[in-house]
Amino acid sequence: MTSQPRPPLNVPLPRTWDARLARRLVTPLVDTWVTPNHLTTLRLLIGVAGALCLARGGFAWANAGALLIVLSNFVDHTDGELARIGGKSSRIGHFYDLACDALVTVMLFVGMGVGVGGTLIGGLKIAPGVLGAAAGVAIALIFFLRMRIEEMAGKAGTKQASLGGFETEDVLYLLPIVTLTNVVAPFVVVASIGAPLFAAWVVVDYWRVARRVARPTVNAAKASETQLWASE
Numbered sequence: 318m319t320s321q322p323r324p325p326l327n328v329p330l331p332r333t334w335d336a337r338l339a340r341r342l343v344t345p346l347v348d349t350w351v352t353p354n355h356l357t358t359l360r361l362l363i364g365v366a367g368a369l370c371l372a373r374g375g376f377a378w379a380n381a382g383a384l385l386i387v388l389s390n391f392v393d394h395t396d397g398e399l400a401r402i403g404g405k406s407s408r409i410g411h412f413y414d415l416a417c418d419a420l421v422t423v424m425l426f427v428g429m430g431v432g433v434g435g436t437l438i439g440g441l442k443i444a445p446g447v448l449g450a451a452a453g454v455a456i457a458l459i460f461f462l463r464m465r466i467e468e469m470a471g472k473a474g475t476k477q478a479s480l481g482g483f484e485t486e487d488v489l490y491l492l493p494i495v496t497l498t499n500v501v502a503p504f505v506v507v508a509s510i511g512a513p514l515f516a517a518w519v520v521v522d523y524w525r526v527a528r529r530v531a532r533p534t535v536n537a538a539k540a541s542e543t544q545l546w547a548s549e
Contacts, residue, residue, distance in 0.1 A: 326401070326402050326403070326404055328401050328402055331394075331398070333394075333487065335391055335394050335487065335490075336394045336397075336398060338391075339391065339392075339394035339395045339397075339398045340398040340402060342395060343356070343395050343398050343399040343402070343403075344402065346399055346403070347399070347402060347403040348403075351399070352399075352405055352410075353396035353397070353399045353400040353403075353405050353406075353407075353410050353414075354396070354410050354413060356392060356395045356396035356399060357393075357396045357410070357413055357414050357417050358417075359392055360389050360392040360393045360395075360396065360417060360421070361389075361417040361420065361421060363385055363388050363389040363392060364385070364386060364389035364390075364417070364420075364421030364424065364425070365420075365421065365424060366382075366385050367381075367382045367383070367384075367385030367386040367388075367389055367421075367425065367428075368382065368386070368421065368424035368425050368427070368428035369382070369428060370382030370385060370428075371383070371386075371425065371428035371429050371431075371432045371501075372427070372428035372429075372431040372432050373432060374431070374432035374433070374434065375432075376496075376499065378432070379429075379432060379496040379501060380493060380496045380497060382428065382432075382496070383492040383493040383495065383496040383497075384493060386421075386425055386489060386492055387489065387490055387492060387493060389421060390486070390487075390489045390490065393414075393417075393418065396410070396414055397414070412464070415460060415464050418460060419456070419457050419460035419461070422453070422456050422457075422460070423453035423454070423456060423457050424453070425453075426449040426450070426452040426453040426456065426505070426508055426512075427446055427449045427450050427453045428449065429449050429501055429504070429505050429508075430446040430447065430448045430449020430450060430452075430505050430509075431446040431449065432501065433448075433449075433501055433502045433505055448505045448506060448508075448509040449505050449508070449509070451509040451512070451513065452505070452508040452509045452511075452512040452513075453512075455512035455513040455515070455516040456512050456516070458516045458519070458520075459512075459515065459516050459519050462516075462519045462520065462522075462523045463519065465523060466522065466523055466526050469526055469527065469530045470526050470529075470530065
C-alpha cells in the first residue's frame with residue numbers, strides 16, 4: 318500500500334507578487350524531502366556569491382553580483398511559502414531565515430563598499446568598505462530589533478508596508494539599475510546615511526513597543542497589590 322501525496326495546506330494567498338510566484342514554484346515540493354531550511358541555505362549561498370561579485374568591483378562583476386542578489390531576494394520568499402503550505406514551520410527555521418537575511422544584506426552593502434573602493438566626501442577619503450560597513454551594521458541592528466519586536470508584539474508588529482503587490486524590501490529588485498547605470502558609489506553613500514537614520518527610527522519603535530508590552534504587566538502588578546491590601 319502506497320501513501321498518497323499530501324496536498325498543500327489551504328492558506329491565504331500572499332500579498333506580494335513575488336511571494337505568489339514563489340508559492341507556485343514550491344508547491345510541488347510539499348511532499349518531498351526538501352525543507353524550508355534547504356531553501357534558506359540556497360538563498361544564503363546565492364546572496365554570499367552576489368556580495369563577493371560586488372566586492373570584486375568593475376562593471377561586469379557588479380552587474381553579475383546585482384543579478385545574484387535579485388535571485389537571492391526572490392529565493393528568500395520560497396522558504397516561507399513552503400513552510401506555510403507544507404506545514405513545515407519551525408521556530409529554529411524562522412530564526413535561521415532572519416539570520417541569513419541579515420547576513421546577506423550586511424555582506425551586500427559591505428561588498429558594494431569594497432567594490433567601490435575610496436569615496437571622496439567633502440575632501441575626506443573614506444577607506445574602502447567603511448561606508449558599506451556602516452550601512453550593513455545599521456541594517457543588522459534593524460534586523461535584530463525587528464526580531465525582538467516580533468517576539469514582543471507578534472508578526473503584526475513587524476509587518477512591512479506594501480503597495481501594489483510590492484513590499485519595502487522589494488527595492489532590492491532595482492539593484493541591477495544601480496549597477497547598470499554605474500551609480501554604485503552614490504548608492505553606497507546614500508545607504509551609509511539612510512540606513513543608520515532608519516535604524517534610529519526602529520530603535521524608537523522598539524522602545525515604544527517595549528513600553529506598551531510592559532504596561533499591562535505593571536498594571537497587573539498594581540492591581541494584585543491593591544487586592545492584597547484590600548484583603549488585609
